[in-house]
Amino acid sequence: MDFKNFKMPFGIDPQYSKKVAYFSMEFALEQVLKIYSGGLGFLAGSHMRSAYNLKQDLIGIGILWKFGYYDQARNHDQTLQPTWTKKMYSFLEDTGIKFQIEIHSAPVWVKVWYLDPEIFNTAPMFFLSTDVPENDHVSKTISHKLYDANEATKVAQYILLGKGGAKLLDELNIERDIYHLNEAHGLPAAFHLLKKYNGNLHKVKEKLVFTTHTPEEAGNEKHNLKLCYDMSYFSGLTMEDVKKIEGADDDKFNHSLCALKMARIANGVSKLHGDVSRTMWSKYKGVCEIISITNAQEFKYWSDKPLYKAKEENDEAAFDERKKTLKKRLFEIVADQTGNLFDPNVFTMVWARRFAGYKRADLLLHDKERFKKLLNNPKYPVQMIWAGKPYPMDYSSISTFNSLVEESKNYKNMAVLTGYELSLSKSLKQGSDVWLNNPRVPREASGTSGMTASMNGTVNLSTDDGWIPEFAKHGENSFVVPKCDYENMSIYEEDNYDLNALYEILENEILPAYYDHPEKWRKIQHNAMNDVKDQFNSDQMADEYYQILYNRS
Incomplete structure (x- = not known):
């Protein structure tokens, strides 16, 4: 040329x-x-x-x-x-x-x-x-x-x-x-x-x-x-x-x-x-x-085509089986990196994005007792994965990453992965059930990772920031922490409010829906896939x- x-x-x-x-x-x-x-x-x-x-x-x-x-x-x-x-x-x-x-x-x-x-x-x-x-x-x-x-x-x-x-x-x-x-x-x-x-x-x-x-x-x-x-x-x-x-x-x-x-x-x-x-x-x-x-x-790059095919054909068994297959693939990465064997039949939540203070990677761990209860719940078992790259000179965020690694040594159902690039990002979005996003409002300009999660039948649990207000219908295609008067709150008060709301939604809405009402959960997945497909496609x-x-x- x-x-x-x-x-x-x-x-x-x-x-x-x-x-x-x-x-x-x-x-x-x-x-x-x-x-x-x-x-x-x-x-x-x-x-x-x-x-x-x-x-x-x-x-x-x-x-x-x-x-x-x-x-x-x-x-x-x-x-x-x-x-x-x-x-x-x-x-x-x-x-x-x-x-x-x-x-x-x-x-x-x-x-x-x-x-x-x-x-x-x-x-x-x-x-x-x-x-x-x-x-x-x-x-x-x-x-x-x-x-x-x-x-x-x-x-x-x-x-x-x-x-x-x-x-x-x-x-x-x-x-x-x-x-x-x-x-x-x-x-x-x-x-x-x-x-x-x-x-x-x-x-x-x-x-x-x-x-x-x-x-x-x-x-x-x-x-x-x-x-x-x-x-x-x-x-x-x-x-x-x-x-x-x-x-x-x-x-x-x-x-x-x-x-x-x-x-x-x-x-x-x-x-x-x-x-x-x-x-x-x-x-x-x-x-x-x-x-x-x-x-x-871009929908074409990120979405799982067999998952959409099963949804469009109303083949519930094929849809569930495909999601389980995607979870198994992700769990091979988890096992390879951490030695933990995750179960594809267990509810799996992922927090994965750049580590930065306002994104609050470790927010759920601010209440250690409640976190322990969540991960040791015999009725509604939970698996949690973290991944993301802190800026290499951001020692505070690296410390957060390392503290999560240390905490993961106490649980066989918690993992912290390295190598958060396009390939791992796609695997995490395909293999998770819920995509956790909890930045301090209104500090997340957009936050597109939740879009590509929805393109793979993963449901967003998020604070009401960035793109979420344009997409989310609580309990229908996602779950959202209700907005409050953040401007007049201290950071401590805001973190406590969001922390409590996230646990309330997880314990009282998401886990019962996932385990006790699979039809309802599948409908939420389908709604998320439908609602994200055109409006949030980069074309x-x-x-x-x-x-x-x-x-x-």
């Missing part, structure tokens, strides 16, 4: 003819390509698959992480050990394109790799790397570890994605109508455009759209303005001019705020998150309109991005 005059490798559906470049730090496309850490990547991966399904004129731009995020290994006592292994991908094509961008006032070489759409049924994708012989060691490390802990390296990674991605489009000699930033990491692309358009911010705004995923201002990344300037983040713009655009009155550079000032339009990733974002940013002048497009996942989401974001004048 002639990459210097790149052409879309498939015919474009005319309703999706606007030309889009989609910038993201991570993409979860397939288990073998380890360039993702969590939900942001899972969302971007489904988006790229749906862009292919709908034949949209969209290309993805990311970074080829030499060591990925990290590999989740164990120490000799089973606790978490982050390890980094060099990754190799024979299916990526060397484009032959190499160019230089300025980082920290010095030229850095960027090499470009290509993922053909037919490999994983995605949009055409380009991945940037600085790990080339022409660069010095420090420059090589920019593309080594996703979300590197070193602040300067992290800023350099944003420059590589944004400025490098924008420069790549120039090298490919392809014009894009829309530059879509999935989170603010790729914002240097906007400053590259600003320089290209001789400081005409209006022309940049015509092209730039922004998806924000963070529902509280403190969670949005800020770095020292002088550091960003010294790192060549702003493509030559003075610090004074940057501050005029960004508008905050301190010495920090707020990436999301600046993206909201430079974009034509932005979106939150659920209806609730859109409301939270509009309130959160309303105190700043000049922020663009913020709408909502709820995150979704619908990718269509909405064109109709209400890209095509918005």
